[in-house]
Amino acid sequence: MQGHVLGVGTDHPFAEEIRRAGYSVTTTDHPAHTSPGRRVLRQVVSAFRPDVIHIHTERRYLQTVFSVRKVDRRVPVVRTIHNVFDAHGRWFASRLLQALIGDRALSALIVPSPDVARNEKRFGRDPQVIFNWVEDRFFELAGSRSGAGPDTTGPVVLVGNCSRIKSHGVALEAALLGNLRVAHIGSEEHAEPAERAILDRLQRNGLLVARGVADPADALLAGRVFAMPSRHEGMPVALAEALVVGMPAVVADVPGLRWATGEPGVVALASRDPAVWLDALRGVAVSVSAPTIDFRARRGTAEYAAVYRAAVERR
Known part of the structure; x- marks a missing residue:
């Protein structure tokens, strides 16, 4: 099974990395619903003659579906919704209308967690859940971590780029309050000023053992506990990586993270009080056992392949 990626937008930061992984990639700055965008889409479809077109976009979803249908009415369309979109008011009405119209053109609708599935039921949808997966190397890291034994002095690990949604400040303030060491892996470009201030204080106090964009492997091997205080998620791969490696985790009790509450070593907190988080982190x-969910790539890709085959057979 081969794939071709069409990247639509003004920035394509992962294009070269995807090419290095062995995929062919076309990029365009023109939205798919515009005449230039449809022209690029038509060129891609004509050149590669896909068996299935898989849509990942949330923005302008309905226009994108219409554009695909204008280019080729026969090709099956699959869509994945990756996050919990807490839509209200006009946004809710817009998503509901797009679901009622656009979903008629779909052969399958996929989501990465039961939390996203529950949210989409608000819009009359009944999607199939296919959990995200992690790289095979994290299963190898699990063996290394298990062999070395748990480090009770290891740092609190946060993985992810700073943003209002990620809300890292809750866990960072808890760590500062308890003089806990921290490994913070991710970009601070969109960090709140308060978050940067706490990170700076942790660094001055000698408690920040890792900071910035990096491979999370070393932090996951050395860490004692993983923290994810997000306000909402979809199905974060970073959390799955931590669970596979064998780390306990403290997460916010929010949509997109609740699926993990039944996994070994996972504690979910409704409170955003740093003192409560400190108690939980401590x-x-x-030591925790392996997750009950199969996060191997071969499982996830096989489930998607089955969806594609079924879509083609129904055509």
Whole structure:
């Protein structure tokens, strides 16, 4: 099975990385619903003659579906919704209308967690859940971590780019309050000023053992507990990586993270009080068993391949 990626937008930061992974990539600055965008889409479809077109966009979803249908009415269309979109008011009405019209053109609608599925039921949808997966190397890291034994002095690990939604400040303030060491892996470009201030204080106090964009492997091997205080998610791969490696985790009790509450070593907190988070970070189990969900790539890709085959057979 081969794939071709059409990247639509003004910035394509992962294009070269995707090419290095072995995929062919076309990029365009023109939205798919515009005449220039449809022209690029038509060129791609004519050149590669796809069996299935897989849409990942949330923005202008309905226009994108219409554009695909204008280019080729026969090709099956699959869509994945990646996040919990807490739509209200006009946004809710817009998403509902797009679901009622656009979903008629779909052969399958996929989501990465039961939390996203529950949210989409608000819009009359009944999507199929296919959990995200992690690289195979994280399963190898699990063996290394298990062999070395848990480090009770390891840092609190946060993985992800700073943003209002990620809300890293809750866990960072808890760590500062308790003099806990921290590994913060991710970009601070969109960090709140308060978050940067806490990171700076942790660094001055000698408590920040890693900071910035990096491979999370070393932090996950050395860390004692993983923290994710997000306001909402979809199905974060970073959390799945931590669970696969064998880290306990403290997460916010929010949509997009609740699927993990039944996994070994996961504690979910409704409170955003740093003192409550500190108690939880200190109190988690040191050693946890493997997750009950199969996060291997071969499982996820096989489930998607089955969706594609079924779409083609129904055509």
